Amino acid sequence: MLKGKNILIGITGGIAAYKVPFLIRLLKKEGATVRVVLTPYAREFVTPLTLSVLSEQPVYTDFYNTTDGSWHSHIENGLWADAIIVAPLTANTMAKMVTGITDNLLLASVLSARCPVFVAPAMDLDMYKHVTTQQNVARLVEMGYHLIEPTAGELASGLEGKGRMQEPEIIFSELKTYFESAGDFKDKKILVSAGPTHEPIDPVRFIGNSSSGLMGIEIAKAFAARGARVDLVLGPTHLSAEATGITVHPVQTASQMEQACSRLFTDADIAVMAAAVADFTPKQKPTSKIKKEDGLHQIDLEPTKDILAGLGAVKKEHQLLIGFALETDNEVANAQSKLQRKNLDLIVLNSLKDKGAGFGVTTNKVTIIDRDTKPTELPLMSKRDVARTLVDTIKQIMK
Numbered sequence: 001m002l003k004g005k006n007i008l009i010g011i012t013g014g015i016a017a018y019k020v021p022f023l024i025r026l027l028k029k030e031g032a033t034v035r036v037v038l039t040p041y042a043r044e045f046v047t048p049l050t051l052s053v054l055s056e057q058p059v060y061t062d063f064y065n066t067t068d069g070s071w072h073s074h075i076e077n078g079l080w081a082d083a084i085i086v087a088p089l090t091a092n093t094m095a096k097m098v099t100g101i102t103d104n105l106l107l108a109s110v111l112s113a114r115c116p117v118f119v120a121p122a123m124d125l126d127m128y129k130h131v132t133t134q135q136n137v138a139r140l141v142e143m144g145y146h147l148i149e150p151t152a153g154e155l156a157s158g159l160e161g162k163g164r165m166q167e168p169e170i171i172f173s174e175l176k177t178y179f180e181s182a183g184d185f186k187d188k189k190i191l192v193s194a195g196p197t198h199e200p201i202d203p204v205r206f207i208g209n210s211s212s213g214l215m216g217i218e219i220a221k222a223f224a225a226r227g228a229r230v231d232l233v234l235g236p237t238h239l240s241a242e243a244t245g246i247t248v249h250p251v252q253t254a255s256q257m258e259q260a261c262s263r264l265f266t267d268a269d270i271a272v273m274a275a276a277v278a279d280f281t282p283k284q285k286p287t288s289k290i291k292k293e294d295g296l297h298q299i300d301l302e303p304t305k306d307i308l309a310g311l312g313a314v315k316k317e318h319q320l321l322i323g324f325a326l327e328t329d330n331e332v333a334n335a336q337s338k339l340q341r342k343n344l345d346l347i348v349l350n351s352l353k354d355k356g357a358g359f360g361v362t363t364n365k366v367t368i369i370d371r372d373t374k375p376t377e378l379p380l381m382s383k384r385d386v387a388r389t390l391v392d393t394i395k396q397i398m399k
């Protein structure tokens with residue numbers, strides 16, 4: 001899978017730099033072309049000579065050759081690479097990447113990249129757990145960088161804790177997995193619904209819920225990262241879902257969401273309905289603001305259409321339909337009955353009893369239920385990892 005791929009390795013100034021030559025060896029053995037860019041401090045930890053012998057390519061640090069003035073183009077680096085891996089990533093370079101500072105060739109190459117960028121942070125435990133670093137890690141992940149989390153163990157300082165760069169074999173296998181799965185949904189059209197809906201009481205007030213849309217956005221991104229064309233029907237949220245391959249269809253109400261989903265489902269191969277759709281909407285929708293002095297003693301509600309059930313009713317043989325179920329009691333049995341009732345291929349069960357699951361958190365704990373096998377209970381994971389696991393499961397049941 002890595003044969004013929006151009007991999008740019010960026011090394012920053014941390015002691016874990018001494019492990020990177022092993023990573024270069026692994027990539028070269030697999031047939032990848034490896035180019036190395038060092039930050040100025042990285043040169044103190046690992047020599048350009050070692051790296052250029054192993055990569056069989058010149059190794060650069062500066063924007064130009066100080067002797068003959070020849071230009072080392074960061075833009076060409078960014079366009080050349082099929083993947084970039086920054087390992088080790090120091091707290092300093094991480095902070096610069098978050099803010100867009102480009103005061104060396106590596107940072108400018110990363111900012112010019114059109115390919116996925118993997119980062120393998122390495123630093124002392126206190127630096128890693130510092131709130132600034134943690135915020136920077138979260139920002140990088142939000143921006144779409146692939147985080148290869150450091151592990152816990154003995155650090156170069158002699159202290160014990162989280163901050164060790166992952167071993168070269170692990171970094172290598174993350175890259176390999178990425179290239180193995182990239183493009184496996186290339187010709188597929190995916191419909192995803194995400195976020196809450198807002199049901200108007202009058203022009204300025206609404207009934208809503210606290211879904212942020214993150215779970216559905218991560219699902220859309222996980223499909224897009226594997227080459228799919230994704231239509232994301234997104235209720236009101238402050239989160240951005242921009243990514244190559246995703247077309248966002250913003251909606252406000254359950255009725256708008258239903259219209260968009262029904263229309264887009266016609267030529268979708270797979271639909272995942274992750275939105276927290278209001279089950280009821282106010283019957284009356286006054287066009288003027290309700291005045292306090294007029295009073296409001298009661299809001300009459302009427303049921304909304306069940307979008308998922310509607311899609312299940314018209315689903316064709318070649319289409320896959322996946323729903324979510326948010327349950328508090330008899331969770332698995334209730335989810336299984338929803339799976340049957342709504343004619344689904346998979347259902348993702350969220351239990352509100354689980355800590356770290358549901359609305360307003362970046363993690364989730366779900367059980368994936370299909371029609372034939374035993375429910376698969378996943379551990380507490382980031383919503384991004386839940387999304388990736390779900391896409392893997394969908395891949396397995398694809399017709």
Ligand code: CTP
Pocket residue numbers: 193254273274275276277278279304305306307308309322323324325326327338
């Ligand atoms: N859903 C939908 N349209 C609705 C309500 C829900 O498409 N009007 C979808 C959700 O996107 C989710 C699934 O149905 O994929 C299950 O939602 P959930 O709230 O758990 O269940 P409901 O079917 O609404 O049933 P209940 O609230 O009675 O548990």
